[in-house]
Amino acid sequence: MKKTFLTVVAALLVGTGTFAIASGGADLRLAPAPAHRLDAESLQRGARNFVNYCLNCHSAQFMRFERLQDIGLTEDQIKDNLMFGADKIGATMTVAMTPAEAAKWFGVAPPDLSVISRVRGTDWLYNYMLGFYADSKSTTGWNNLVFPSVAMPHVLWELSGxxxxxEQEFDDHGKAAAAAIAVKGLVRLASAPGGKWIVQQVDTDPNAPGTMQPAEYRAFAADLVNFLDFVGEPTKNKRISLGIIVLMYFVVLFALVYALKRMYWKDVPH
Ligand code: HEC
Structure with missing residues (x-):
């Protein structure tokens, strides 16, 4: 009995650490997104990054510029630094390009990013920003480990390089899985023709570095994802702050009620 139990526990422990893949599939391990949605400075940097690098193709049509006051920006800061058109502060974050034009240029229209963080999650988005690599076989010249054959070009390539x-190739699944586990961050383990396995990761090209150091680029991507998470659910930050106040209220209430209880029971013999 005890032995069976131990075997089950061992199997579970091993299971969480390994890449279990059905034949023909591929397995992806994402790096956790270091996004902190109460970090106002990170959100402000993310807003700037989004407006400068994403808003020319993607809209965030459920987001009004004035809402950015929630992340600590003043109306003037928003107007001067983030709004390039003659838009009113109450305008939503839309793009000049029509979906039909976009579809003509990219084959696929760039989706609105208002609620993308709720669809994909922050880890996926973070790794998507880290997953781009140069690929001479693709039509755009780019590919992405997280979103294979994506129609979006690597718009941040100057920053990241x-x-x-x-790719590393292995004959044996166990060895490939061990190599994949040893990789830090984003990694993909896939089966290859001839019963082989490949471990894929995205790395900087030493001959073509970006203007940012890799750690700097990861922080840039994290700020961007943090902002997209905020855009997906702007009121969540208010809920979190309110939650903290409510909990503090309960702590104070408990202390008072407890003091009262002691006072009531002081004279009762027990
Ligand atoms: C040059 C235009 C262009 C720019 C600039 C651009 N994108 Fe894209 N993006 C696209 C296109 C086109 C797609 C659709 C890709 C597809 O479906 O194959 C896309 C897809 C995406 C997706 C995937 C949506 C999904 O889940 O299907 C995300 C996320 C995204 N972009 C984020 C960004 C972010 C963040 C930025 C700013 C750093 C950005 N994009 C800048 C063109 C662009």
Whole structure:
């Protein structure tokens, strides 16, 4: 009995650490997004990054510019730094390009990013920003480890460098899985023809570095994802702050009620 139990526990422990793949599939391990949605400075940097690098193709049509006051920006800061058109502060974050034009240029219209963080989650978005690499076989010249054959070009390539795909091939699934586990951050383990396995990761190209150091680029991506998470649910920050106040209220209430209880029971013999 005890032995069976131990075997089950061991199987569970091993199971969480390994890459279990059905034949023909691929397995992806995402790096956790270091996004902190109460970090106002990170959100402000993310807003700036979004407006400068994403808003020319993607809209965030459920987001009004004035709402950015919630992340600590003043109306003037928003107008001077984040709004390039003659838009009113109450305008939503839309783009000049029509979906039909966009579809003509990219083959697919860039989706609205208002609620993308709720669809994909912050980890996925963070790794998507880290997953781009140069690929001469694709029509755009770019590919993405997280979203294979994506129609979006690597718009941040000057910052990160073009990056390249690094592949290691193994005959044996166990060895490939061990190599994948040893990789820090984003990694993909896939089956290859001839019963082989490949471990893929995106790495900087030493001959073509970006203007940012890798850690700096990861922080840039984290700020961007943090902002997209805020855009997906702007009132969540208020809920979190309110939650903290409510909990503090309960702590104070408990202390008072407890003091009262002691006072009531002081004279009762027990
Ligand atoms: C040059 C235009 C362009 C720019 C600039 C751009 N994108 Fe995209 N993006 C696209 C296109 C086109 C797609 C659709 C890709 C597809 O479905 O294959 C896309 C898709 C995406 C997706 C995937 C949506 C999904 O889940 O299907 C995300 C997330 C995204 N973009 C985020 C960003 C962010 C963040 C920025 C700013 C750093 C950005 N994009 C800048 C064109 C662009």
């Amino acid at each position: 073009p990056n390249r795909l690094v």
